[in-house]
Amino acid sequence: KNEVEQSPQNLTAQEGEFITINCSYSVGISALHWLQQHPGGGIVSLFMLSSGKKKHGRLIATINIQEKHSSLHITASHPRDSAVYICAQNRDDKIIFGKGTRLHILP
């Protein structure tokens, strides 16, 4: 069982829709990361957070430490948001990754 669980695994939505991707983890963390990987592309960091909420443009990340849960929201989604979104947590000296959520935004 992966210790970082993401849902949904796949998501298709229409342009303009509000998108939510969820991440649950089983052990307390020092930090949680949200990453983005475009098809055939590299991996870039979107957010790193250990509490509360962060916002960058149309992207918002939240974390609830007590519930061991984080969400990534995309407002006014656009086809260029189509990518795999990966949740990862720092645990001791290791970083544990979820399997990713594949997002496809239709024009």
Added chain:
Amino acid sequence: NAGVTQTPKFQVLKTGQSMTLQCAQDMNHEYMSWYRQDPGMGLRLIHYSVGAGITDQGEVPNGYNVSRSTTEDFPLRLLSAAPSQTSVYFCASSSRGLAPGELFFGEGSRLTVL
């Protein structure tokens, strides 16, 4: 500022051949790590290092060696390549200290072992 530089981008090997994937960062990051990415498996940790001279095994270390002689470089060696090592490999780095830092990834290396 180049960030994390990973080479080569593509490599084809025959079973039993050896090779080294290079990873270098210019951000003075203490933490460096290697992952492989396979369809349906997500990113899996191969080896990591928390500083020069210190390395440790991750989830899937068999068949791979690493060393960290400098802060900047963290090469990954395949001593005798096997078809099961066909994958996309990513190197990543981050700062450490009192709080973990943002992750920076190399562009990836696609390795095919025939």
